[in-house]
Structures are given as structure tokens and as C-alpha cells.
Amino acid sequence: MVQDDAAAARSGLLGQLVRFAIVGGFSAIVDLSVYSLGLHLGLSTYVARALSFVAGTTTAYALNRRWAFQVEGGARRAGGFALLYGTTFFLILGVNALALAVLPESSWRITLAWAISQGLGTAWNFVMLRLVVFRN
Template identity: 75%
Template sequence: MVAPEGRSSGRGGLLQQLLRFTAVGVVGAVVDLSAYLSGLHLGLPTYAARALSFVCGTTTAYVLNRRWAFQVEGSAGRAAGFALLYGTTFLVIIGVNAAALALLPEWWWTVTFAWALSQGLGTMVNFVMLRTVVFRR
């Protein structure tokens, strides 16, 4: 089935969006984790490093998701919805990251695992909300 805009809809459209969202997520995650570890290496407090990394990863994700994964035109409403969603997600990932750092034993992998745990939860929430609210057609 083809949507009026020439894009596929239904199950195939969902799968294609999910695959593109995943690819965008990988790129955004690399940007996010790189900024997080760089911030920590430069001596930023954990919360500041995570905030910086979130902004870098989120900016990357918004541009790529809007243009490629969900293939929609930009608008002030979409940008505002995206900002609201990611602002909420930011609070969640900061909380999960902090909780993981407080609860996990201090090993060489703890910082990266805490980041991955918070990122994974945020990613699941974001896909559902982006698809159903922000970038719906």
C-alpha cells in the first residue's frame, strides 16, 4: 500500500521507519557517548557531561530522524513537540544514569554501562513518541 505522499504505509512502512530510526540511533549514540566521555575526560561533573552529550546526540537525532527516518517537513509545532519529548526524556535519562552510577559497583565498565542503560530506556520511549506524536503523518 502506498501513502498519498508516495511513502509506503502499514507494516512495511513501520519496519522501514524502525530500521532507519535504529541507524539514526546508532549515529546519535556514538555522538552522545563520545561527548559524554570527552566531557568526563575534560573534568566536567557527571551531570554536566551527560547534559552536554544529550544535547549533542539529540540535535543529531532530530535532524536525521526528521529528514531521513520519518521523512517529514520541519515545522514549529514538530520542533516544539520534539523539544518537549526530549526535555522529558532528558530528565528520565539523567535519573536512570544517576541511579545506575549509585547502585552499580565501581568497575571499569560502570560509567559506560550506566550511559547505555539510560540511553536504551530513552530510545525506546522516543521511538514510540516520535512515531505516534511528533512525526505522525
């Protein structure tokens, strides 16, 4: 029985992780698209990154709550999500700025800085969403 519970927990975690990855991939496309559009329109990298983060985050919240973690909404969950993503916002902006400062000049520098900041933010968010915000 204990072994069955452990297998079910692993299976549930794996399913959650796969759904989170799909949501994350889609949200990253939204994020990068808004970032690229902002840069194309002449916004600074920081303003474009901030706007793209908000667009990607809004997408991620809606899809993660309903599909990846399959939990009902509520003010507490929304507040926890906002607090987590507010923290993540400063984390990704700092990582993006650091990456821009240390990466050599190239045609891929801005996109690579975005990808590095996005990757770190994504890992942080999965752990905190699972353990804190969308915990059943």
C-alpha cells in the same frame, strides 16, 4: 485490499524502525563521544551527560525528521520534539543517576550507566516520535 494495506503498514513501520535504529546508533556515537570527552576534560558525570544529551539530540532531530520519519519541519513538530526530548532528558538523567548508585564499582560502571539510560531513552523516543511528533 485490507491485507495489502496491513502489509504496507508493517513494511512502512519496519523501514521506519530500521532508519530510526541507524540514526539512533549514529546519534548514540555522538552522545557517547561528547560524554567521554566531557569526562576526560574533568566535567562531572551530570554535566558531561547533559552536554552529550544535547549533542545527541540535535543530531537525532535533524536525521530523524528528514530521513527516518521523512516529514517536513515546522514549529509544531520542532516544539513537540523539544518537549519530548526535554522530558527524555530528565528520564535519562534519573536513570543514569540510579544506575550509578546501584551498579558495583568497575571500570565499566559509568559507560554501563550511560548505556542503560540511553537504551531506555531510545525506546521511549521511538514510540513518542512515531505516535505524536512525526505522525503524518
